[in-house]
Amino acid sequence: MGTHPAVPARGLEPALALLALLGLYAFGWLAVAPNRLVSGTSLGAAAALGWGVHAIAVLILGAVALRRWRPGLAPALPVMLLVLAAALALGLTGDAARHQLQELAPAARAMLGFGFWLGIAALLVLLAEVLRGASIWLRVLAPLLLLGIAALAGWLGLLDRLSLVVEYQARAETLHAALLRHLALAGAALGIVLAFGIPLGWWAFRSPRAEAALAAVLNAVQIVPALALFGALIPLLSALLRAVPALRGLGVEAIGTAPTLIGTAAYAGLPLWRGILAGLAAAPREVVGVAEAMGMDEARVTRAVRLPLGLPVFLAALRVAAVQCIGLVALGGLIGAGGLGALVLEGMAQFATDLILLGALPIVALALLADGALRLLEGRLAPWRR
Amino acid sequence: MAAVIAFEDVSVAYGGRDGLRDVTLEVAAGELCVLVGPSGAGKSTLLRLVNRLVAPSAGVVRVRGEDIARNDPIRLRRSIGYAIQSVGLFPHRTVGENIATVPRLLGWPEPRIAARIPELLALLRLDADLAARYPHTLSGGQAQRVGLARALAADPDLLLMDEPFGAADPILRRALRAELRRIHAVTGKTILLVTHDAEEALELATRVVVLRDGRVLAAGAPLELIRAADPFVRDLLGGDAPALRRLGLVTVAAAMAATAAPAGAPVIAPGASLSDALSLMLETRAEVLAVGEDGRTLGSLGLPGLLRAVPMPAPA
């Protein structure tokens, strides 16, 4: 139980709305360039979207004003206003790109500017903030609605002239393959983390000396920067393969999958291990004591008391580990493991913003998705806390 | 009658506090035996010996005549009800599931368990709707009662209670004590209870056992012990006002006369204690009370009768 006040922060939503308005009115929204590798001339949202920019602003301000001065109101109305604002911003921007590129050569691009990203990000965070107090169905429905609108706009071809979409269409297959590869790597790394973390967590729970030793090792790993660990694994694995050539037969290589999985698992191991340990110790002592006094044997106390009471802690640890795996696997792109990280690096090498975004956005989206889904599950699986 | 619990020359070696030295004690069936003493006297240790949460370093503990060291502790524990101060309800299980814990462990058929839960809620005067709630939604008093219901769930003949009302506020404590006395009277179970509160011990016990530094100092009925020779026991149980304590232990019914009270005398119930009666006399400035219940007059209680009912030992 925290000591923080129960009153929500009143300044947060206006601050986010202000950021969204800054994106709309103070920064470049759309940049028009003769080809994909130069930055081109920047247009503000007012110039690019016309009257629509004010409509978006009014919707956002309306939602925040409702929240501020009608605090008793159900969140459904402000949520709908914000979803509408986001949909309008997306649709009008796609339309503006088509309009701007009408008389230019086919190589010309309309790139989304800093203002767009700032505005959309602030709008989405604001939406998430409003949704926090909403019912479960609204929390599921609103993102789905937003995704549906985006998909519909894409399907109707409304967004086709945005450079990000052009880039996507040119590289759809590569992207899908990279996405699957990324998921496979992250999943495999998480599997390794679980396979080691659970027994090691149990061992540490049983033996304080094992706990101290494991904590020292895993904490030390955590201090080594990821790039150094991933890098160091290459010469180390090379040396190992020279010493034991038979490992090659098992498909182990010094670059690519093996160092990526080992490095990722080594990092994500600490939060998971710590969570297993904390979860096993989560049951209050007197509750365990009563369980024993009522005639539960050790196995039963573990199964009926320790595990269910530790479940939210286990899930929180799994969430942190999953998010870390998704992020860290990106670095595998650097050492030949492929995945979305390789796409980002290719974009950096070409200095192509859209390609960087094409790789980066799914990484962030995957991590947030994993985080959100597991958070939702935590709440569902611990009904005694509500 | 055979002793339900017997400690035979039991010692528990701890470093200093909470150990026990050569304790021999029997608790007979149907007794509500209260262990009282200052903290560190070994009360809880003695209690926890019974369900083998603590093992004796010497001596034998018998439960229902059998040496418990020779039997399976798990089966023993399932046959004994257990309630503690912090209640220790399983936070991840509903009230109903909490109560069902030991019946489930014993493998009762589900219909029998399902029928048992409302029975126990009713016994503890709890709302039947409570069964579906999680413990964190309960008030302190409700949680204490659910803890007691859980301890009684499998209908054990023996109940161990370690400071069961320690966390409750004074008003709630009174109510819970009355509840326990009632349940003891209704069920006739053997109860071994630990408290550090002498007043609680005197009010609840059919027999009080005073412990100090790991030894049994005195054991007997509450009224006897208030008159005990040992100054420590007298101080602990009698406190600053031993006469008032004793008044609290005798009921009006035991001291009243069959004669009718003068008209207009204040009425007191026969189940009330003599200290309640004295208090009523002082409040109303009446020297004689009418004893009555449900509109029927049973007799009267005057100040001389009250004094006769509590003979005090001559000053030493």
Add this chain to the structure above:
Amino acid sequence: MRGAIGTLALGCGFALLSLAPVAAVLFAALGGETRAFGSGALLDLALAHLRLAGLGALAGIALGVALGLLVTRADGGDWRRPVDALAAAAQATPPMVVVALALPAFGFGDLPTVLALVLYTLMPVLRGTVAAIEAVAPDARAAAVAIGLTPWQVLCRVDLPLAWPLLLPALRVAVMLAVATTAVGALAGAATLGTPIILGLQNRNDLYIFQGAAATAAIAFLADGALLMLKRDGLRRNRRKV
């Protein structure tokens, strides 16, 4: 203290391993690459690494603490949960992605790295500041207000001294993130200890990779050890004052 000395010793060990003669001899013995990265160049990179990481971390910490103090003073509402959620979201973005996204905006060189550092260290510091300030016992603050301290005095004499020990872990996280992210900055063309790693990967020179990795690990352990010493010192001084 033992923790700090152990960490510093590990750092020194890695530093030793990264030096050209040591690493080359080691690799020769294992039958690997022998073209080593010069120790002098490595030292220059280490200094550049420290400068960049320090600059970025300092800016991120200053901004995070200032923002944290600002929001906790703003309206007395619950800022911790939204800030926690935002920080979790920011943490979901790996350092490489932050550096990559800063690249088109600022071009190759040090600037995208510094920006990534500021953005990346900001959220943990902000979160730590808010959590630390909100953990200050309300009684202490109420008493300070009751005896007539101005808001500024409450901040300086009650909130900050009481929150300081709780803030330290967040600052340590920020510095460690900065040291690690600076290495990734090599991808955006910044001269850091990540540079030998990237060069080694591009030219298939395992010795370069090893030297760069060892040097990066060394600087991280040394930084952590120094912070551990600082923390001990800070806590001791704090205790004496009370």
